[in-house]
Amino acid sequence: MHFLPDTLEAYITDHSENEPEILQNLRRETHLKVIQPRMITGHYQGRVLSMLAKLIRPQKILEIGTYTGYSAICLAEGLEENGIVHTIDINKELYDIQRKYFDQSGYGHQIIQHTGDALSIIPQLEESFDLVFIDAEKKKYRDYYESAILKTTKGAVIISDNVLWSGKVIEPLGKKDITTRALLEYNKHLKDDPRVDTLLLSVRDGLTLCRVR
Template identity: 40%
Template sequence: MSFFEEKNPEMDRYLENHASSEPEILKKLRKETYQKTTQPHMISGYQQGRLLTIISQMMKPQNILEIGTFTGYATLCLAAGLAENGKITTLDVNEDLAYLPKKYFAESGHSSKIDFKIQDAKEFLKETDQFFDLVFIDADKENYAEYFRLIKPHTKSGSVVMFDNVLWYGKVLEENPKQKSTQVIKELNDLIAKDDDFENLILPLRDGVNFLRRK
């Protein structure tokens, strides 16, 4: 649950009731995530999922990178807009949970386009020579600033990058936060705002999405 859902749940329900319907496979995945995981709130929400799908469908990206697979909800949303021969690489380090996204990737119509890796994202970004049209990061917050630094060399003009949870339940308004994750998210937002190679906007959707486009 996000900071905004806690503040105004009625508005959140209104927004969901006036958005495109959720595909059946995503409904099933969301239900099973709540049944079988200890932190189901980590799943990309219905509204956010619709945003990811629409952006991907508008861009028709050839190459997508996702950092933080969890149960694969956002992966499937992003994969829906891939170009005909496109690919999404999705990274996570939780081997114990890997069976769940693998199950739904296999059931989806996008299985051949999804490259699911159990690998540290920093390691992957240091090793790969790929460029990405679309990047979505929803992973360990204490590495957010480092992810931004490592991702930038793998973007080109027109690339879109999205960081989730950048309002961090409103904690970014704290002047001197003690929590490491809050400190790093504030650092990330500052880095992005000062980087002349990107234009950006923080969307107050759920817990905040920093939406960047490489100039």
Template identity: 45%
Template sequence: MEQDNIEQYILTHIDEEGELLRNLNRDAHVNLLRPRMISGHLQGRLLKMFCRIVQPKYILEIGTYTAYATLCLAEGAADNAEIHTIEVNDELEDFIMKHLHKSKLKDKIHLHIGDAIQIIPTIDCIFDLVFIDANKRHYCEYYDLIFDKVRSGGLIIADNTLWDGKVLETPHPTDKQTIGIQAFNDMLEKDNRVEKVILPIRDGLTLIWKK
């Protein structure tokens, strides 16, 4: 209960998420199967703040879902920023576009529908910021694909890296998502090309700075 009170205190003392994101959140909870996958108010404000600090010109998001996080990244990025966001589930395209079309930031955002592993090599950009929030089985593959496409001094953010605490457990052999997150965390620990820290926010948020 105390943790819930702390979270509520935080939410009442940070910037509001705004009407568009509130409506998107409500729409997702009514119409989508797994609305808790949305980044949400606190994480959304964090993503905006990271963009304010880093001032990225080119941003890549792997895993659009509802475009909640996408819009938060767009809020914090400069007017001339370019955001490429990839969503594998084509059934979400109508939901995504419905809300993007309502945003004055939509011209910054380029939506790609399809498999990120196939799409990433086709995007001709060196990215300043990458947000990974897609299939946990493939986090290591995403990381390997984007690493050379991130500038030195660029920021990579990976979501769900504590995975409801399952990273502390021995996963069942069929639990490929937990296995994928554990493998990603173990790989990062040994990667001396980067500096990294895990923030225990929501489901775990790892910040990775490329040397």
């Protein structure tokens, strides 16, 4: 959901860094070949993720929810030399398109793909992460967060996507709306968690930044 007028959204995008050609191609192929293409990160938010990664300069990144790989490439742009991205997605059918664009991006040797349940995979990873990006099953956000924070370094940043959920977080909650309820509880948990400093940004569908104390 766009919370700003389309004309202002366009102005903001037009006055931010251009979308790299490889990501333009990935976005087009996603819309042509993949179900639910609106799930892709997209130009403006991709540039936000890229900028955050460049400011943080992480050595190790954990991404929960790869989809077709757009956000992983954006995050990889900010890696320290010889840094690594571990990205996890449950959909094995997306593996080949991810790998195709990872390799074309020039970061292919730095991006490690994992296919399966993130809650099973994360505990098996031996690395400690400087940056975590959560963008997968919304009802499991708190579980992802709790699993990931155990693998972070002091000062690490955890980014959570879609935390405004098309504005539903401020609308009357339907009795059967399990996803919005989960996000409401998750947002409160991040705000109250003494282990992190938390800032919710109104970028696209909402991004929360948590800095591990």
